Amino acid sequence: MIRAYLSVFKLRINTGLQYRAAALAGIGTQFFFGSIFIMIFMAFYANSTEAPPMSLSQVITYTWLKQAFLALIMLWIRDNELFQLITSGNIAYEMCRPSGIYGFWYAKLLAQRLSSALLRCFPILIVTVFLPAPYRLELPPDWLTFLLFLAVLTAGTLMVIAISMLIYISVFVTMSPGGSLLIFSIFGEFLSGMVVPVPLMPGWMQDIVYLLPFHWTADFPFRVFTGDISKLDALKGLAAQLAWLAALASFGHYTMNRALRRVVVQGG
């Protein structure tokens, strides 16, 4: 069973790695967006009277991490093939497979994200570490923090995929992917701190954000990286992430099975 998932995973990674030119263009775009966001933050910080809850260099590091790991954390990344399977009725073939659809799709989506992130994150991280002062990506304070970051980023990525599985499942009901994808990605993006970093939001908004799963996917790992979150809190957060992951995955599994039972395959 696990072997089947692993081979899907490997296959996808290999296909993903072939699009190097596209990745290069993507990297250029991400550098541009990153520097625009940073300039906007710098302009806000320029005349600030009281000390904001996040230092400028932390915000800048946060922004570069966001650009580097975009492929791992953004909800709007989609696999049109899966949408087509559902809407065209070819889902029938998938249902004939010996492995469960949930795990099979999960592995496929994970591999897609990993392959495009692997291509893109290193060039961005390496270049931004060597940028001149205000634009530089500040490395984490020590190795342990870095290892913790890797752990919580992994858990965050697994959560993103569990959430995006829910989008695919919702298409069984609406039969057209645009709407649910958009709603999920807009709210998800805002609530995970991609528009404004969570510490800069007003208190009441932060209260809402901390209730929902989204901020664990991006905001939390990035703040572990900048040292904003202590090591102990990072460990506690990891536990919370795993609990959310288990809840989201089992909910997804359950709703998917229900949706599949109701599937009516049209025509040949």
Add this chain to the structure above:
Amino acid sequence: MRLYLKYMKMIMKSQMQYRASFLLLAFGQCLTPFTTFAGLYFMFERFGQLKGWSFYEVALCFAVTQMAFSFAEVFGRGFDVFSSLVVSGDFDRLLVRPRGTVLQVFGSRFEFARFGRLLLSVFLLIWAAGNIEVDWTFLKVTTLVLMVVSGVVIFLGIFILAASVSFWTVQGLEIANIFTDGGREMTQYPLNIYQKWVKRVFTFIIPFACFNYLPLLYILERDGAGGHPLYAMLPLAGFLFLAPCLLVWRVGVRHYRSTGS
């Protein structure tokens, strides 16, 4: 023009087929600028000002950009998905028809769901213009309207330019996003908060500043621009940008070789 309206009606009907998804989409489209605007609001709540610009001033800037962009997107979406026409070889069909290619690509797609976004930006614009401390003279209102129109034209120009690239590369280029989405993201704020190179590129090469930042200076009577009606007429310069874009498109069409699928 009649043909254009006909294209529009056809696509409208087809998009209404999946009603639930359409409504979700319209709602979602309306939310996109809403969340970015919420972000802007939160940042102002935290910091109070942006290099001397007040909240409503930036909100006006934001609204003009959003409105121009959503207009351009509702009507010019065909250019955005143009590369798929080239890949599949379907562009051949357009070439044999007795109409201009620009018009046909224009009519090939409308995103009516994006009206949601347009609506929100109209509301924002009126709200920001009402709250700002400006004596609205006739010339200033004209300038505001011209700003939106000129913004639409510039964004359409960029859409056409980005689509023309696929005559040569077959695939569309992700890098074009810098000028479409990136341009929108950037011009939501007054251009003078950025580094010099950004300001220069987006004033002289792509005239974003002409539809947004510079005429805004006139409306707000900032930096001594109040007395110069020349600033008020700057949005017209945006129209000049369309000429080279259409030229590139023409060269592209002539260069086009079918993929022949």
